[in-house]
Amino acid sequence: MKNARLGVVFASLLALGGCGAVSALNKAAIPLDAYELRAPSDMPQAGRSLNRALSIEPPTTSGALDTDRILVKPNPVQSLYLPDGRWASELPAMWQTMALRAFEDTGALSYVGRRPLGAVGDFALISEITDFQAELGDDDTATIRLRLTARLVRESDARVVARRVFSAAVPVEGTETLTLVNGFNVASDEVLAEMVAWGLQGMGLRLPAS
Template identity: 30%
Template sequence: MNGLTISRRSAILGALILPGCTAITRLNAAAEPRDTFDLRPVDLGQGRAITRRTLLVADATAPVALATDRMLIRSGTQSIAYLPDARWSDDVPGLVQLLLVQSLSSSGQIGFVGVPNAGPIPDIVILTRIDRFDVDVLDGAGLRAVLDLTCTLLRDRDQRVITSQQFARTLPVGNDSGAAVASAFQRLMNETLPEITAWTLRNIA
């Protein structure tokens, strides 16, 4: 298993299906204990430094339905649900931001990588928009994890956009447990984080 189970193991797909984002307020009322799953950054090894520039990883943005620590399931285009007994270790934007910081730092090729209000004034800012970080219910009852991020590099001194790139991929999920969902997203991030790092280095060196 790639995801780290921190508390008790139990996660099944909930029967609660709500239209649009109205699911948030009702689901937040649930107080039952939930398994908590973390994702690990990719260790890219300490390569030769290629730039002294400082990079700030801004707070990631996401739709309301994703701006939570719940594992989101989509059925069709309108209905969403959350796994009732599983959650991420942080809300999805915070989790993605931390993975980016740790993975970019692990390359050893950037002068400094940090978050807002921590460290020197940045030369470059990386903005991340999370469009998908959830699971689709497919025809025939199959499941598919979907990751869709758009990253933008911004020059801090004049707010000039350097470049933007979409990073999207999917992966089948074996079952509707929190462990299976976390494992699928770990594999997706294992592929995506090195790609984002290589893209970043090409455009700021």
């Protein structure tokens, strides 16, 4: 049986039927605890630095994800937001910050930023998040699902030099907000570690195995 507390509150929320529902939920005058995901704390060190500059754009997302609310799916056709928690910033901005930190922590690049260094940088990372939700199961369990498509673009000629889809599915025991957030952290760490290794390889450097 799903967590009773969540079940009672979810019953009072409308499924997301469009921008109006999203707007109404976001404007609700209810104080929510804020949660922040962080980049992995154990990124492998490159050992040497590439003379490369990377700009990381905030990912694009669907309307339901383009918010600071934490998305939950009680079933495949219904989407709700957690009633008592939110992200510390909107998902695209939070993910951009995590990606910046993850690339920086490897020490592999001469520059990592939100915009190119100078008029034109060397590479840009463009991505789209299509899944970032907790999918509720039976018996007070859930699966955190993350899916992201990333493209590494050479700035000089706008050529896509690499493209890859990253995904993670992390089972969690319990549907309390903190339990779900910890699951999001595990899924994000997994995808970020894979994406950083892939991105650096696309720029000419292979990270050592962690």
